[in-house]
Amino acid sequence: MSEKKTNSDWNYHPELPLKDTSIFGDLRNPRLIVRWFTKNWLSLSEFILLTMLATTMWLFAYPSVDNAKQFQLDWVIQIWLANFFLVAAVAGGLHWYFYIRRAQQKKLKFDQRDQTRNNRSFLFSDQVKDNVFWSLTSGVAHLTFFQCISWWLMANGHIPRIEVAVAPSWSWLWFFLGFVLIPVWSAFHFYWVHRLLHVPIVYKHVHSLHHKNINIGPWSGIAMHPVEHFLYISSLCIHWLVASHPLHIIFHLVWLGPGAAMSHSGYENLLVKDKRKLALGTFYHQLHHRYFECNYGNQEMPWDRWFGTFHDGSDECTKQTRERRKKMFS
Ligand SMILES: [Zn+2]
Ligand SMILES: [Zn+2]
Numbered sequence: 001m002s003e004k005k006t007n008s009d010w011n012y013h014p015e016l017p018l019k020d021t022s023i024f025g026d027l028r029n030p031r032l033i034v035r036w037f038t039k040n041w042l043s044l045s046e047f048i049l050l051t052m053l054a055t056t057m058w059l060f061a062y063p064s065v066d067n068a069k070q071f072q073l074d075w076v077i078q079i080w081l082a083n084f085f086l087v088a089a090v091a092g093g094l095h096w097y098f099y100i101r102r103a104q105q106k107k108l109k110f111d112q113r114d115q116t117r118n119n120r121s122f123l124f125s126d127q128v129k130d131n132v133f134w135s136l137t138s139g140v141a142h143l144t145f146f147q148c149i150s151w152w153l154m155a156n157g158h159i160p161r162i163e164v165a166v167a168p169s170w171s172w173l174w175f176f177l178g179f180v181l182i183p184v185w186s187a188f189h190f191y192w193v194h195r196l197l198h199v200p201i202v203y204k205h206v207h208s209l210h211h212k213n214i215n216i217g218p219w220s221g222i223a224m225h226p227v228e229h230f231l232y233i234s235s236l237c238i239h240w241l242v243a244s245h246p247l248h249i250i251f252h253l254v255w256l257g258p259g260a261a262m263s264h265s266g267y268e269n270l271l272v273k274d275k276r277k278l279a280l281g282t283f284y285h286q287l288h289h290r291y292f293e294c295n296y297g298n299q300e301m302p303w304d305r306w307f308g309t310f311h312d313g314s315d316e317c318t319k320q321t322r323e324r325r326k327k328m329f330s
Contacts, residue, residue, distance in 0.1 A: 288311075294317065
């Protein structure tokens with residue numbers, strides 16, 4: 001495994017400047033589209049892993065949509081408990097693996113430092129405890145809130161639902177396409193919500209809570225202010241408009257919750273015997289946590305590139321980002 005070190009600000013970073021890995025890099029290039037699809041959907045990627053996790057949750061943990069015609073405490077609590085253990089297992093599992101067992105030491109870890117202790121800007125003066133608190137209280141509550149409303153709406157036929165129990169038809173194609181499109185939609189929604197969160201007054205009262213985490217870890221993923229949770233998880237409302245299967249909603253929820261724990265792990269890949277087995281965090285978002293006014297979206301969408309907020313990891317981009325931040329807060 002080769003690790004190129006060219007910027008001493010980091011323990012590790014991928015090859016710089018960052019390349020455009022999104023499907024929008026060149027939509028006229030069929031080879032690029034095939035490569036994008038193969039990388040994400042035909043290998044053990046976070047897409048596949050999260051789809052498997054969503055399917056397991058659908059089969060064994062969540063109540064059936066058909067039981068949700070009326071709001072009743074039993075199925076609402078079942079969803080809340082399932083979400084609580086889902087977030088706790090993924091964020092807690094990754095935290096245990098990387099930061100307690102230190103199974104990978106600092107290999108492929110972006111930041112040199114560990115997470116912060118004895119810092120009073122965090123609840124309990126401890127970054128990890130602070131992040132666990134916000135994730136398991138407001139984070140889980142908002143995931144549950146949007147899922148319960150979606151379950152009730154779907155059970156009562158108020159939102160379009162696709163059935164795939166019948167023989168293969170167009171709905172099957174839409175069913176599979178849904179999994180490919182949800183992360184793309186979610187990235188679109190995230191970019192614009194995130195821009196709003198960086199309006200200075202909203203930043204000060206809401207988003208600064210997430211940004212206390214400069215050196216991020218798995219629990220930082222959904223450690224957010226309740227208003228940010230509401231805005232971020234409202235991405236699920238797309239299913240109130242576009243025909244979906246319950247599994248799509250669960251996949252979307254898993255993408256927003258546990259998926260954020262993976263992308264904030266602080267490591268680029270999970271290694272097994274020094275081989276990259278699973279792509280986790282992205283340097284793209286790590287740069288956002290360090291320099292703030294850049295990379296509001298993620299690599300799946302071209303918005304940062306189109307709107308001039310893309311940071312490719314170079315010193316020149318750091319300079320531009322700092323100037324932008326000065327202007328915004330002056
Ligand atoms: Zn973040
Ligand atoms: Zn931000």
